[in-house]
Amino acid sequence: MRGSAGESLVLYVDGSAKPNPGLASIGALLENGHGVRVTGLSRSIGRATNNEAEYRALLAGLEMVSALPGKPLHLEVRSDSELLVRQIEGAYRVRKRELMPLHSRALELLRAFPSAAVIHIPRELNKAHSLADGC
Numbered sequence: 001m002r003g004s005a006g007e008s009l010v011l012y013v014d015g016s017a018k019p020n021p022g023l024a025s026i027g028a029l030l031e032n033g034h035g036v037r038v039t040g041l042s043r044s045i046g047r048a049t050n051n052e053a054e055y056r057a058l059l060a061g062l063e064m065v066s067a068l069p070g071k072p073l074h075l076e077v078r079s080d081s082e083l084l085v086r087q088i089e090g091a092y093r094v095r096k097r098e099l100m101p102l103h104s105r106a107l108e109l110l111r112a113f114p115s116a117a118v119i120h121i122p123r124e125l126n127k128a129h130s131l132a133d134g135c
Contacts, residue, residue: 009032059106076117080122
């Protein structure tokens with residue numbers, strides 16, 4: 001796997017629970033600035049809500065990028081979860097107690113990158129990049 005130092009990377013994250021709450025899975029896919037897959041992950045996380053699964057996908061993805069040699073100059077995270085994106089950018093408050101530590105950890109991981117943005121994308125775009133079972 002190539003190092004990521006100096007590159008711009010795009011991280012797609014997705015989580016799903018069926019039913020909600022229910023059995024949940026997460027996925028994350030990392031691409032370089034040219035749309036070429038660098039690495040990814042997909043796994044079951046047991047019982048969770050959809051929102052918990054979305055946050056756990058974000059955390060797993062950020063930890064995956066953090067483990068790469070070097071840091072990208074810019075990391076763009078793309079998610080179809082409007083709640084997650086708006087909470088990360090500070091537009092929505094985190095009200096659910098179970099999401100608070102996940103939110104705090106995500107902000108901590110994001111601060112470690114020289115430049116990072118979390119953006120909302122339509123579900124169809126995320127589904128094309130998703131690795132989470134059933135997402």
